[in-house]
Amino acid sequence: MSAHSHAAPLQGKTRFWSPGALVMAALAITGFMFVVARYIGGLGAVTHLSQSHPWGLWIGVDVASGVALAAGGFTTAALAHIFGRHAYEPVVRPALLTALLGYVFVSLALVVDIGRSWAIWKPMIFWNPNSVLFEVAMCVMIYTAVLHAEFLPVVAERFAHGFKASLANRSWPVVAVAEAAEGLLAFLNRNLSKVMWVFIIAGVVLSCMHQSGLGSLLLVAPTKMHALWYTPILPLLFLTSAIAVGFPMVVFENTLVSASFDLEDEMDILSRMVRITIVLLGIYGALKIGDVIARGVWPLIFDGSVQGRSFAVEVLFGIVIPWVMLLFPKVRNHRTPLFIAACLVVGGVIVNRMNVFLVAFQPPYPVQSYFPSVGELAITAGFIAILMLAYRFTVYYLPVLSPAGKEANS
Amino acid sequence: MELNRRRFLGLTGAALGAGALGKPSRASAARAYQPPPDAYGCLVDLSVCVGCRKCEQACNQVNHLPEPERPFDDLTVLDDKRRPGPEAFTVINRYYTGRRDERNQMAPTFVKVQCMHCQDPACASACIVGALTKKPNGAVHYDVSKCIGCRYCMVACPFQIPAYEYHDPLTPRVRKCTFCFERISQAGGKPGCAQVCPVEAITFGKRSELIKLAKQKMADDPGRYQPQVYGEKEVGGTSWLYISREPFAKVGFLKLPSQPMPHLTETIQHGIFSYMWAPLSLFALLGGAMAVFNRKRDQGEDRS
Numbered sequence: 001m002s003a004h005s006h007a008a009p010l011q012g013k014t015r016f017w018s019p020g021a022l023v024m025a026a027l028a029i030t031g032f033m034f035v036v037a038r039y040i041g042g043l044g045a046v047t048h049l050s051q052s053h054p055w056g057l058w059i060g061v062d063v064a065s066g067v068a069l070a071a072g073g074f075t076t077a078a079l080a081h082i083f084g085r086h087a088y089e090p091v092v093r094p095a096l097l098t099a100l101l102g103y104v105f106v107s108l109a110l111v112v113d114i115g116r117s118w119a120i121w122k123p124m125i126f127w128n129p130n131s132v133l134f135e136v137a138m139c140v141m142i143y144t145a146v147l148h149a150e151f152l153p154v155v156a157e158r159f160a161h162g163f164k165a166s167l168a169n170r171s172w173p174v175v176a177v178a179e180a181a182e183g184l185l186a187f188l189n190r191n192l193s194k195v196m197w198v199f200i201i202a203g204v205v206l207s208c209m210h211q212s213g214l215g216s217l218l219l220v221a222p223t224k225m226h227a228l229w230y231t232p233i234l235p236l237l238f239l240t241s242a243i244a245v246g247f248p249m250v251v252f253e254n255t256l257v258s259a260s261f262d263l264e265d266e267m268d269i270l271s272r273m274v275r276i277t278i279v280l281l282g283i284y285g286a287l288k289i290g291d292v293i294a295r296g297v298w299p300l301i302f303d304g305s306v307q308g309r310s311f312a313v314e315v316l317f318g319i320v321i322p323w324v325m326l327l328f329p330k331v332r333n334h335r336t337p338l339f340i341a342a343c344l345v346v347g348g349v350i351v352n353r354m355n356v357f358l359v360a361f362q363p364p365y366p367v368q369s370y371f372p373s374v375g376e377l378a379i380t381a382g383f384i385a386i387l388m389l390a391y392r393f394t395v396y397y398l399p400v401l402s403p404a405g406k407e408a409n410s
Numbered sequence: 411m412e413l414n415r416r417r418f419l420g421l422t423g424a425a426l427g428a429g430a431l432g433k434p435s436r437a438s439a440a441r442a443y444q445p446p447p448d449a450y451g452c453l454v455d456l457s458v459c460v461g462c463r464k465c466e467q468a469c470n471q472v473n474h475l476p477e478p479e480r481p482f483d484d485l486t487v488l489d490d491k492r493r494p495g496p497e498a499f500t501v502i503n504r505y506y507t508g509r510r511d512e513r514n515q516m517a518p519t520f521v522k523v524q525c526m527h528c529q530d531p532a533c534a535s536a537c538i539v540g541a542l543t544k545k546p547n548g549a550v551h552y553d554v555s556k557c558i559g560c561r562y563c564m565v566a567c568p569f570q571i572p573a574y575e576y577h578d579p580l581t582p583r584v585r586k587c588t589f590c591f592e593r594i595s596q597a598g599g600k601p602g603c604a605q606v607c608p609v610e611a612i613t614f615g616k617r618s619e620l621i622k623l624a625k626q627k628m629a630d631d632p633g634r635y636q637p638q639v640y641g642e643k644e645v646g647g648t649s650w651l652y653i654s655r656e657p658f659a660k661v662g663f664l665k666l667p668s669q670p671m672p673h674l675t676e677t678i679q680h681g682i683f684s685y686m687w688a689p690l691s692l693f694a695l696l697g698g699a700m701a702v703f704n705r706k707r708d709q710g711e712d713r714s
Contacts, residue, residue: 205692
């Protein structure tokens with residue numbers, strides 16, 4: 001890994017408060033108001049969670065989908081740094097940032113979702129090694145720390161020089177702190193690359209562990225899960241789908257960011273990258289379809305139930321159609337069709353996680369069927385909006401993106 | 411070196427696959443859990459219960475639960491099927507199965523519902539902090555001081571028992587039957603419901619003795635009972651046991667497998683994480699790959 005990339009902050013090249021950013025801010029404020037309501041009236045006041053449906057949209061989307069879609073971070077890191085495909089370097093930093101922010105917001109969503117938010121530290125003290133959730137929580141926690149370590153070079157690169165100078169005419173304690181900080185950052189900037197391999201590999205290992213762990217969560221409730229999704233290989237399906245969605249997520253994010261900041265997109269890298277997705281998505285699809293055939297439950301897809309249709313949508317639109325699309329060079333080499341294929345894969349994984357956590361979950365004594373409330377939707381939308389704003393803020397002030405030559409019009 | 415690396419890769423891959431798939435061969439080695447041998451239990455004889463709701467009232471009192479909207483002597487409550495909740499750890503439901511009594515009236519069957527206190531509880535296996543534990547005396551005990559409110563216990567429970575205080579913003583608790591843990595920890599102590607039952611439909615005692623008692627009752631009065639002790643085998647056995655005149659499926663009981671619920675997840679977990687062999691192997695494998703691929707790069711063979 002090269003210590004200094006071609007990445008540069010976007011500050012000065014474009015304005016921060018675009019119309020899109022303002023919409024995101026509005027969504028974030030709306031979500032925040034519902035969070036306040038949750039801490040006044042309890043989960044019951046803003047959610048449709050019930051005694052029969054203890055997990056809802058926040059677990060299905062904010063947590064399970066959020067973790068899956070952050071897989072771009074470890075898949076690109078593995079590709080560029082472990083398998084030595086250094087041509088993909090320009091997309092590693094943005095994917096890393098997406099993963100970092102993704103995990104921070106997964107954690108925040110969990111804080112809101114758990115009943116005793118203030119007790120979130122307790123799994124660090126009280127261990128239950130039998131619990132899948134304990135394993136997932138530990139991995140997510142350590143991996144979030146690893147992501148911060150992996151992102152540290154970006155901060156060090158930006159602030160290793162000139163940080164002190166900007167504070168030169170302040171009083172001496174400020175200057176002393178600035179000097180210490182600059183010394184530390186300069187040290188990190190020089191030496192981080194020597195130990196970074198440990199973090200990169202650890203990141204991939206931890207990701208494999210908790211991506212599959214998320215799939216094991218519902219295996220503890222075999223009698224409550226619809227047969228289309230209840231399979232012993234559910235952890236493997238979660239892992240392979242997370243790996244498969246990594247590069248499409250990079251395409252999705254890169255296209256959005258290029259459009260939003262009016263930058264040159266990185267089509268040459270992206271079109272080469274999604275050739276690997278054909279293999280990865282193919283593996284996931286083969287396992288997924290092979291599984292329902294091998295277990296003999298495939299006729300349930302066509303029984304006319306909500307579950308059957310939801311499964312069909314997940315496989316058809318999330319796996320089969322984008323996979324066929326990606327086979328064509330015309331799709332891979334053009335921005336719009338490639339973006340559509342990437343959206344389908346990303347959407348397919350979100351539908352899969354919602355199917356597993358919400359649609360497949362069939363309590364024996366349903367109090368009421370679950371459908372997310374306005375409050376739940378608003379908080380989820382708010383979290384996604386804050387995540388996008390934080391991404392925008394970071395690439396604005398830190399060297400994350402590599403604007404490929406083209407001067408953006410401000 | 412090349413051969414070694416390939417062999418290592420193959421072995422690791424095969425082992426990872428076996429771990430991920432949870433091969434049964436690993437299962438016995440991976441799961442060492444034994445249910446408590448001296449667990450207490452309760453045997454409920456549904457053919458005796460008259461649906462007086464005295465057990466509900468006793469439960470309410472000994473657990474200091476809030477006064478219900480409708481009093482315990484109001485039997486019209488039984489017109490609806492109810493579930494235990496945050497404010498009632500046990501409820502009686504009434505079923506008409508088509509059976510008629512000696513006066514040709516529709517004969518009701520009353521079913522007491524509460525936490526079954528599984529021998530190998532899914533909730534305790536699932537709980538992220540181990541707030542739920544199976545105690546040697548049989549109770550599945552909830553320690554609120556550890557709970558973070560993730561509600562995975564509610565997801566895991568096959569009987570849909572743990573209930574949540576959704577309207578408490580900061581300190582909600584998981585609520586369920588405690589098996590009167592403090593009471594049965596004292597010599598001669600019984601759960602509130604078993605103590606009060608006026609028709610002795612609930613028998614408290616050692617679980618192993620209760621199974622014998624249930625089979626004795628069946629042998630003594632052939633034809634009175636279904637030939638099944640519900641809870642003897644279900645989900646690996648439960649501390650609460652039922653015998654019934656009516657088929658269990660007709661009076662609200664779930665048909666459940668005899669395999670304990672945590673079997674598959676714990677097999678996978680312990681298969682992968684014993685001595686952290688799988689994560690460490692993967693780390694070594696990726697480290698090797700990184701060294702190999704990046705050496706090529708240093709030799710100017712940067713492929714992309």
